Amino acid sequence: MTTDGLSTGDLGLPGAKQRIIQEFVPGKQVTLAHIIANPDPELCEKVGLDGGGAIGVLTITPAEAAIIAADAATKAAGVRIGFVDRFSGSLLLLGDLADVEAAVRAAADVLRDVLGFTPAPITRT
16 A cells, blocks of 8 residues: 555556545445433533433434434434434434434334335344
8 A cells, every 4th residue: 555545556557556446335224223321421522412311323324314314203202413414324312211212213113114224223222
């Protein structure tokens, strides 16, 4: 690997460089659906969230579907959106534990049942 991020390879040319390109090919899936019950205050501070009873963490592909998940979640339960990113597909939901659980489940259900996404199991710590 050279200092400019290019790898040298045997391309049949002396000193030829080979560029490696990674592509992101999205499918329709919820790759992570996790609930953090009673998050540590330091964790909340480090990630810029005001603490509370629970945090719901979802990662969704394609990323724009995070907007749809956020809409479904906030309509289903009394949660606040801590963060949503239509470029990475990240969604953080804040609220009491019961509301966050209901919101994460509702978001996952809408993505699966209405849009045909492949779901991830909802996990909890």
